[in-house]
Amino acid sequence: MVAVALLAGCGSTRLVYSQLDVLLPWYFRDYVDLDTGQRRQLKRSVDLLLTWHRESQVGRYAAFFSDLADEAASPLGYERIEAARRTLDGFWDEVVQQVTPEAAGLLATLDDSQVDDMFRRIEEKDAERADEARARSEAERLERSEKMLRRQAERWTGRLDETQRAIVADCAAGLSGDVEGWLNSRRRWQQALREAMASRGDRDRFEPALERLLADGESFWEEDYRRHFVADRERVLRMMAELDASLDAGQREHLQERLRRWALDFEAIAGGA
Numbered sequence: 001m002v003a004v005a006l007l008a009g010c011g012s013t014r015l016v017y018s019q020l021d022v023l024l025p026w027y028f029r030d031y032v033d034l035d036t037g038q039r040r041q042l043k044r045s046v047d048l049l050l051t052w053h054r055e056s057q058v059g060r061y062a063a064f065f066s067d068l069a070d071e072a073a074s075p076l077g078y079e080r081i082e083a084a085r086r087t088l089d090g091f092w093d094e095v096v097q098q099v100t101p102e103a104a105g106l107l108a109t110l111d112d113s114q115v116d117d118m119f120r121r122i123e124e125k126d127a128e129r130a131d132e133a134r135a136r137s138e139a140e141r142l143e144r145s146e147k148m149l150r151r152q153a154e155r156w157t158g159r160l161d162e163t164q165r166a167i168v169a170d171c172a173a174g175l176s177g178d179v180e181g182w183l184n185s186r187r188r189w190q191q192a193l194r195e196a197m198a199s200r201g202d203r204d205r206f207e208p209a210l211e212r213l214l215a216d217g218e219s220f221w222e223e224d225y226r227r228h229f230v231a232d233r234e235r236v237l238r239m240m241a242e243l244d245a246s247l248d249a250g251q252r253e254h255l256q257e258r259l260r261r262w263a264l265d266f267e268a269i270a271g272g273a
Helices: 002-007 013-018 020-029 036-056 058-071 078-107 112-134 138-157 162-174 179-197 203-215 223-246 249-270
Strands: none
Touching: 013 020, 013 249, 020 036, 036 058, 036 078, 036 249, 058 078, 058 249, 078 203, 078 223, 112 179, 138 162, 138 223, 138 249, 162 223, 179 203, 179 223
16 A cells, blocks of 8 residues: 555655555455444554554665665666565565564454455455456557556656657557456455455464465466566566666656655655654
């Protein structure tokens, strides 16, 4: 949820972060109706998570973006961009390790009707998303993918020139758009979650299963979809490297300024601002 809020470009990083104590419970309650005691437990868990995150993690994010801003004075190259992705994955893994015990404790309090309702809502949202994707023609899918990639790129670089837009278009044209593979893989993951939830009364079994679902969800996907996902990620990373190598002086300054702004925002958050 932190990543979604920040990467969506919703205003100031500090502003979004300051609202996570409201956004995280709201997101959870969108999938399951909690009783009074469960709502209190959720609030305590979120408060503990955010305190830990602010005190031990956010300063590391600031250093990461500050270092990356300095390095971005010249083209980073594919290897450095891939290394940055792995670092971000590592940040997520640490959050998962911290949140799993609290999440397991809360999920263990759900009764069978709440669990059934949670999965019903998940399935409805997935089906709605899949239906929307199926309704798009191939041309519409490509246009949507290209616009999304270009919009994200321009947040970091400023306006792209014609050659750079062609780089983005070429990347979008090669993405798989595997709707059925995504939906089937989601169902496999949900089935694994159902099986884990059936053991929620046994903390020693439930907690490791939940951590794997959160940290290594790809392992539950269909093999073809996982292969498409990895190939798409590789294509996007190479697009980023090619764009980075093509930046003019103004675009590179824009990129560095954006990275430094994130570093400063995270420094402020770590300091309690």
